[in-house]
Amino acid sequence: MAKALVILAPGFEEIEAVTIIDLLRRGEVEVVAAGLEEGPITGSHGITIIPDIFIEKVDHSEFDILILPGGQPGTNNLKADEKLLKWIKERFSAGRKLAAICAAPVVFHKAGITKNLTLTSYPSEREVFTDSEYLEKPVVKHGAVITSRGVGTAIPFALALIEELKGKAIAQTVKERILFEE
Numbered sequence: 734m735a736k737a738l739v740i741l742a743p744g745f746e747e748i749e750a751v752t753i754i755d756l757l758r759r760g761e762v763e764v765v766a767a768g769l770e771e772g773p774i775t776g777s778h779g780i781t782i783i784p785d786i787f788i789e790k791v792d793h794s795e796f797d798i799l800i801l802p803g804g805q806p807g808t809n810n811l812k813a814d815e816k817l818l819k820w821i822k823e824r825f826s827a828g829r830k831l832a833a834i835c836a837a838p839v840v841f842h843k844a845g846i847t848k849n850l851t852l853t854s855y856p857s858e859r860e861v862f863t864d865s866e867y868l869e870k871p872v873v874k875h876g877a878v879i880t881s882r883g884v885g886t887a888i889p890f891a892l893a894l895i896e897e898l899k900g901k902a903i904a905q906t907v908k909e910r911i912l913f914e915e
Contacts, residue, residue, distance in 0.1 A: 735762045735898040738796040741784050742769040742811045746804025747776035748884045749834050753800055756891035760899050760907045767791045769814055777804040793820045797898055803835020803855060803883065811840045818844045825878070830897065834881040834890050838862075841878070851875040855883045888913055 737757050741750060750766070757764045768774045768784030775781045793799055799820065801811055811817060821844035824831055833841055838854040839861050841847050851866040853873040871886040872879065872893045879897065881890035892913070896904035 735798075736796045737762050737764045737798045737800055737894070737898065738791065738793060739764060739766045739800045739802065740769065740788065740811065740817060741766055741774045741776075741782060741802070742807040742814070743774055744777045744804055744810060745774065745802045745807035746835055746884060747778055747780045747782070749802040749804065749887045749890075750776070750782070752887035753802060753834075753891045753894065756888065756907060756911070757895060757898075759910065760895035760903050762895065762898050765791070765796070769810055769817075777807060788814075788816070793824065798830035798832055798894065799824055800831075800894065801833040801837035801840055803833070803837040805836060808836040808839060811837060812843045821846060828877050830877045830879070832879040832881075832890075832894055834887065835883040838880045841880075846878070850878055852878065852880040853882050854880060889915070 754764050766784045767786050767788045769788055771787045773781045773783045825846040835855045836858050838852055839858050842861050848864040853868050853870055859867055871889045872881045892904050892908055
């Protein structure tokens with residue numbers, strides 16, 4: 734079974750995180766939500782979620798993909814975590830899958846992996862990506878890196894992740910079951 738690691742930082746964007754976790758699980762992907770802190774983590778709109786595990790107890794190499802929801806101050810908290818930045822560099826160097834939505838692609842920039850990447854993000858973060866090809870598309874895939882724009886693109890992003898991990902047929906089945914129309 735494909736395995737996904739979703740990192741939850743204090744101030745994460747709730748819709749993005751829950752949409753990703755929910756739809757991936759519907760697509761029969763094993764999802765583990767890891768908190769940057771131990772215990773419950775409150776998102777940017779006051780919704781508290783209990784992660785499956787504390788990040789210090791996770792081996793990221795056991796997962797097929799590492800996924801970062803956006804939101805603020807969640808993204809800034811992700812950028813400040815040196816262990817996470819190290820994981821991103823390791824995964825990128827090894828050609829392992831990484832994904833981020835909304836403001837979270839700036840964490841990839843902070844990790845030093847965005848040079849010459851084609852990507853997208855929340856529009857206010859665009860100026861960060863001066864060494865990248867920036868596209869205003871809902872979901873952008875470049876090699877093993879998948880990015881998306883924000884809350885309004887969370888469903889297409891999650892479906893793209895399912896397609897990446899489980900194939901087009903399963904992504905299409907999930908899309909039909911949730912009555913998603915583009």
